[in-house]
Amino acid sequence: EEWASLRDVKVQTLIGGASVKRQIENLKLKPEVVVGTPGRMLELANQRKLKLHTVKTVVLDEADYLLQPEHMDNLREFIKKMPGQRQMAFYSATDSENLREVSRWFNTQPAIIDTADASTDQTEHGYVLADNRKRAEVLRRLGNVKGMQALVFVNSVQELDYLAEKMQFENVKVRMLHSDYGTSQRKDALEAFKKGEAVFLLTTDVSTRGIDIPDLPYVINYDLPLSQEVYQHRSGRTGRMGKEGRVLSLVNERGIRDLRKLGPRPSETTEWFIFKGQLVDERPETVPDAPQPKMKEKVKKEKGVKQDTKRTSLPEAPKKAKKKNRTRSQKNKGARRPKTEE
Structure with missing residues (x-):
């Protein structure tokens, strides 16, 4: 128009x-x-x-x-x-x-024109290591990174609804976009995201094609896509027209191998870390643990050697001998075989 x-x-x-x-x-x-x-x-x-x-x-x-x-x-x-x-x-x-x-x-013979130019691709591809059960927490921390605004891709509508509730509970501003939404709902969610009213736009693969968000800095794969083609279309939402962009995938140790099969340049897939509200590509130095108080070593008692415990205590009362209430006839002197006649 x-x-x-x-x-x-x-x-x-x-x-x-x-x-x-x-x-x-x-x-x-x-x-x-x-x-x-x-x-x-x-x-x-x-x-x-x-x-x-x-x-x-x-x-x-x-x-x-x-x-x-x-x-x-x-x-x-x-x-x-x-x-x-x-x-x-x-x-x-x-x-x-x-x-x-x-x-x-x-019934037509087209002329094939390839306009792809790898030299203009400024998109970085990387991952953040996260266990499956902790991905929501990692996403919350990413929401606090300075300058963060991302299209977050989830494979199922059910998972998307759960994730949206989780982020809202953690006071992270999000909008949703999926196939169950009508045209007006999708438009409102997209416009709110473009205006900066949300940090994350949670979506399914309905948004992998045809959506243009100018200067979108991040795309986050909460779930890895099922094919290399889908990965490419997701990644195409950032770094458009030669601009810089970054694609992050939340994966566990096992998922790193799958991710490298999907990305365009497997050798350039970088691991990123969240440190003090920033994304860094080097593992932050861990703070050494505080020294623990030394436990008193237990000294083994040697036979015939008394141990000095260095603590004052009352002398032990002599143990009383146990009284035997049995009569002489009740004492067990062992069974005696009766004499047999020869």
């Missing part, structure tokens, strides 16, 4: 979760550019509310995701409604097998 306004070009968004009636009314204004999700656009095209016979260009952003098998049928059905002579453009941050087979699905 910002760019199109310079040329008096009308733009409209068509996404799920928004009012269909309002979208249909806006389509009557005949926008030149429509940006939307395939599901909602196909729905309106089937209702003949979205006219596709004059389309000249179709752009597939996040093409590696849209070309996955679960989306392919709807996508192909949608594109079939367009003229045979149209321009197609596919954009993706990661390569995939589906991208290489574009000609098979859409």
Whole structure:
């Protein structure tokens, strides 16, 4: 909308979760550019509310995701409604097998242009060592690091809700963003985070694509992603357009090996430590333990040698001999065998 306004070009968004009636009314204004999700656009095209016979260009952003098998049928059905002579453009941050087979699905032979330049990547990748049960405490301490503001990725909605409650109890300002939220809730959470009203934006992988937070300093993997592709998309939320950024993963000893398989430069994965409200890349010197008072050594008693205990005590009273109340006949003198007659 910002760019199109310079040329008096009308733009409209068509996404799920928004009012269909309002979208249909806006389509009557005949926008030149429509940006939307395939599901909602196909729905309106089937209702003949979205006219596709004059389309000249179709752009597939996040093409590696849209070309996955679960989306392919709807996508192909949608594109079939367009003229045979149209321009197609596919954009993706990661390569995939589906991208290489574009000609098979859409009868077109694309020119592949790679704009990735490793020399402009200023993103650091590292980890903070933490046991699984102590990750929430480590995250709380990270929230107190000066200049901290991070997108925190969690693998499940249930874990995210628990973590949010934990951070709020510890007075760490957080917002949440996940698939159960509606469009307005997501927008409010994102805007509050961009304004600096929260230290952490807790989210699932719903935020790995398409979210642009200018100058975001940190991305934190509370849970490690399940694939290298997801790790790359998570990392892409920071260090954008050649700016500096840092990706931190909370892992235990076992998780370090998995992390190095996911990162782009395994040999450059740095361990970070939290020390006095700062992140440092060298293990802080530990304060030596205070000297413990020496315990009195026990002296072994030797036979025939009396020990000097150096303490005054009353002399022990002589022990009284135990009285034997048994009669002479009750004493056990041993069993005697009766004499047998020879």
